[in-house]
Amino acid sequence: MQIRQFIFPLITSTILLAGCSQTNNNMPASNFDSVYQNISTQDLKQHTKVLSSDEFEGRSPTSPGETKTLDYLISNFKALGYQPGNGNSYLQAVELMEITADPDMTLRIGQNQFKYRDDMVASSKRENSQINLTDSEVVFVGYGVNAPEYDWNDYAGLDVKGKTVVILVNDPGFENPESGKFQGKTMTYYGRWSYKFEEASRQGAEAAIIVHETAPASYGWSVVANSWSGPQYSLASDNGNADRVAVEGWISLDAANKVFKDAGLDFAQQKALAMQGPYSTPLQLKAAVTIKSKLQKSVSNNVIATLPGSERADEHILYTAHWDHLGKDESRVGDQIYNGAHDNATGTAASLVMAKAFAGLTVRPQRSITFLVVTAEEQGLLGSQFYAEHPIIPLNKTVANINMDAMNVLGKTKDVAVVGMGKSELETNLEMAAKKQGRHLTQEDRPEAGYYYRSDHFSFAKLGVPALYAEGGSEPFDEETAAYRKRTNVVITGCYHQVCDQFRESWDFSGVQQDTQMLFDVGYQIANSSDWPKWLKTSEFQRK
Structure with a gap:
């Protein structure tokens, strides 16, 4: 059915003008x-x-x-x-810079070569057609957090200018909830990937690479590969985003294990140290990657309507x-x-x-x-x-x-989940x-x-x-809803940022x-x- 057949039945339906009722003394x-x-x-x-x-x-x-x-x-x-x-x-124009990285790239860290989408993804927010990261010293900076209110600074005493920082996903409370660090299992903004790239930029790093792990990230590697490949957008800026790190990327857990082994270290042990308090250590390895990008300024739009x-x-x-x-x-x-x-x-x-x-x-x-x-x-x-x-x-x-x-879309519930309660x-x-x-x-x-x-x-x-x-x-309204919820939740979860996130009549x-x-x-x-x-x-x- 063509789209024009869908549009008007909804918007021309009669608006109810029912009798008045008093819902609240103040209303x-x-x-x-x-x-x-x-x-x-x-x-x-x-x-x-x-x-x-x-x-x-x-x-x-x-x-x-x-x-x-x-x-x-x-x-x-x-x-x-x-x-x-x-x-x-009804529109607010939003100036975007569309940057599409050539997928023909390889990230080298030490003796390891990592393949795009299989082991790594990388891109740049800088408005340059080519980014060359060459023999950049690699430093592990734990969670990459600088949080004075939590008395935590993984960058303390470090000079990472021109270097590549490798960063854990989430924040220090996630896998150590009884420690009293940060907010335990509840992620703070310091656990978000966006913060980690922002802080690496403020610290003057040349590249920032996050180690993906499914549990602390809350999604699998396929989400990373799908979301970070293809056209990427940033807000157009006067300085061409020159204040951002040149390379923003992710590596899989398998890739991280290889990198740390090449450095003579065990990833799990280094992660355990990073969980205990602010932590960093040089890996004595060099990183290199060339990112060729197509740049295109474009305008997208917000829609705004007022009653x-x-x-x-x-x-x-x-x-x-x-x-x-x-x-x-x-x-x-x-x-x-x-x-x-x-x-x-x-x-x-x-x-x-x-x-x-x-x-x-x-x-x-x-x-x-x-x-x-x-x-x-x-x-x-x-x-x-x-x-x-x-x-x-x-x-x-x-x-x-x-x-x-x-x-x-999982049916009625007895409870309401307040995100960030x-x-x-x-x-x-x-x-x-x-x-x-x-x-x-x-x-x-x-x-x-x-x-x-x-x-x-x-x-x-x-x-x-x-x-x-x-x-x-998460509390279904009744047993029938519970059974439906169990069936449907598998599909919903598995289709996040996948082509199977499609409308279903069911x-x-x-x-x-x-x-x-x-x-x-x-x-x-x-x-x-x-x-x-x-x-x-x-x-x-x-x-x-």
Whole structure:
């Protein structure tokens, strides 16, 4: 079926104008309850199906798939009565530098030669057509962390200028949770790969190579190989990213074992030392790699749409989701499209369905409701980073951010997983909305994966805007859901950033509906309050 056949039934459906009800003494009488109940699995499912279809070619930034995605989003927001969020435009241009490394490369460390994608991946954010790393001294810098608040600095006393640093993934608390170091199993930002490359750059290193291990990374080597090969994007910069390390890369655990053995060391023993406290040691090896890249400046777009508030229109509740995925890989045999149905057609669909709900209220929320659907999340949160650094709505007028990414297609749950639990007062609003559904709040299953630092809300959190990311938990609603969940979870987990992340008619969207209703309720509460949610004292973030 052609895409044009999908678009208009959803956006022209009648918006309910049901009778008024009083949902809270502090909120205006409206048809909130009926609108809430009419957030439908059918709408969520249909939007997801369209956005993840082959017609959209995996929604890669700057591709024909982007054009189709933007048209789809804008036509829906416009039909719902949302105003352009950027002056007279629904778009915010994001200048990107597309850098595609030639896969014909080999990384040499000591006597070992490592093959691209099989053993290593490497690229450069510098805007140079060729990067030559030649006979660069290799230094193991443990976790590559410089964290004064944790009294930890793996770079203490080191001069790594011009050198190659080899870094462990995650942070020191992960495999030593009883040590009291960092936050135990819960990953901090110091455990994220993005931080490690940033810190290596600040230290003046020429190359930074992360050792991949599945458990502390929370994903397998295939995710690294797929995500770091092909076109890579960064925000275009005035200095051509000259302040970044020249080479950013990963090596597999097998490759790391060979490197340390060549250095006369045992990787596991060196890792154990790095877990105990700040640690570094020279490997007495040299690294070399040549990266040839095709450079192309391009422009992608964030989509921003606003429903003005009835009383304090200059104050905004900002919902975010990312529309992009990994696009199309024409070098693959067979299926070439990374459809990104779960990640993140579901979150984008939730944005549109939630926008419909807010538009259907007979009494407008007091504060404005704005939907920001961003580009280039898969390339390192670039679209949300660009917006946060160039905000259309001043950050001091952005009351809260609520993010939706990879929604729950595993059926209804009794609990709500709060990603990065204990961050802000938004969790109080969330608890109220969850209780209305007979649910309770829990911490996410795998805090060691650092999901709070892996989606678009983080771009706002680190600049001080209270940001919430919550999703369906792990307690199935009933036995039937439990059986379905067990079957489907295998597929969902195995298809992360793979071509098999495709829409399936068998998916149960009741969990997506449940969470969309809940987050709609959270935003409604805050939009009709005069309060400004605050960060909790246990959080590392504060309003700027």
